[in-house]
Amino acid sequence: MGRFEFTSVFSPELRLFLAFKESMGCNGASRIYYLRSFDAYCTEHNVRSFDREAIESWVRFKKSSQPGSSPSWMSYIRDLGRWMRTHENPDAYVLAESWKSEFYRPHPYLLSRKEIDAFFGSAADLQIASPWRWQSVAFFGLMQSCGLRTCEARRLQLQDVDLTAGFIDVLWSKGNRSRRLPLNDQLIDVLADCDRISRQQFGQHRSAFFVSLTAAPVDPATTGVMFNRIWNQAGLPLPLGGKQPHPYSFRHHFAYANIERWMAEGRDINAMMPYLSRYMGHATLDSTFYYIHTSPDFMDGYATLVKEGQGMIPEVGFA
Structure with missing residues (x-):
């Protein structure tokens, strides 16, 4: 020192x-x-x-x-x-x-089921001369299905993704915390397709699971640019002011969707919050409870957006 x-x-x-x-x-x-x-x-x-x-x-x-x-x-x-x-x-x-x-956190943009379906439909049809052409569904689907931070998806290494056992290891993330997250069958298939094409393009040993055209790990700016490109290609409108959709919105949606699902199932939300907190890599429950209290009309307005499930890529189950 x-x-x-x-x-x-x-x-x-x-x-x-x-x-x-x-x-x-x-x-x-x-x-x-x-x-x-x-x-x-x-x-x-x-x-x-x-x-x-x-x-x-x-x-x-x-x-x-x-x-x-x-x-x-x-x-x-x-x-x-x-x-x-x-x-x-x-x-x-x-x-x-x-x-x-x-301190007051800004209110996040709440993704609707329609927006999620349109976004992933657009991502699957992305015409671009870069790895995002085959990586987009896997990258953003992983964020939505596992509630990852954008940086956590970007930093995943090949050895952190075990598609045979069906899990990913998120290592040394915020606050030097690590966690292991299970993957469902559909997400495993999506990640396997992405990995297969990337290995064909860059060989067996690339710098990260998700890479750029130069085989370097994807950077934060490009992630936002690609999100906006897919969003616009899907014909989804952008608000003229206030809250804006961005990659982190998938992490917010993961939290909201699980909370609403547990409410619909009649579970004790307070008892379930430690599971969600651990899954999302939060240091304290305060960070997790933020997702409940973000918006005064959240409980009434958001339930209709997630009552049919997580969207195109189903949530990873845990309880």
Whole structure:
């Protein structure tokens, strides 16, 4: 950790804390960025005590400099306070959880059954001189059926996809968490067709399961471009303002569809949420409950969109 320079009175604690996090497999650059920002703030303002006034003043300063940002970065200073309490500073202040309440997530675009069917019909008929011609249904179908993040689908390696046993391994995703997800028969067939054509085009050892024309892993920008191209080719309208459809909408739909299915089956939603949280790779149940409380009229309006199932690619069952 010597490569990260700190200048404040908390320099020793910051270095030891980051070394501890690194030993636990937490190597994210975001944590280092925000703790360096905290260190610089303490140096500039001559902060010498890790107390409530100092910590909350920095949090207010950081919030004002990046309005509307996710509150996830607050966990870094909160974790530092907890660590300091157990390492020779029992009076260190731990940032209150209530600071999270000031953040409001934007409402997602809710995909309808008609839009999903039209999208995958268009993806299956995509005429383009790139691997997206045969990858589109598999890539976006995997996001919808397994609720993957876009980055998780992009980063899948060949060894992470076991079509014989019928599962994928999502390794070292957000927060360095990993999970194994089962695949249903239809999705296995779609992925197998995609893999067969890719092997014909690029050989047995490509850089990722989904690749670009140069055999490199697909990048985030191209994923959005291809989503919009398929959407437009399907003749689906784009809203003139407000919420817009995008690849991540498939992950939202996965969550909504499962919640609504469980409600229709009369299951206890609170009892089922830990399964959904683990499946989607959430760190806490708060992230999962967001899908219930996103829209005031969600429970009434969205039920009609998913009552017939997941769409063209059926959901992966778990309970």
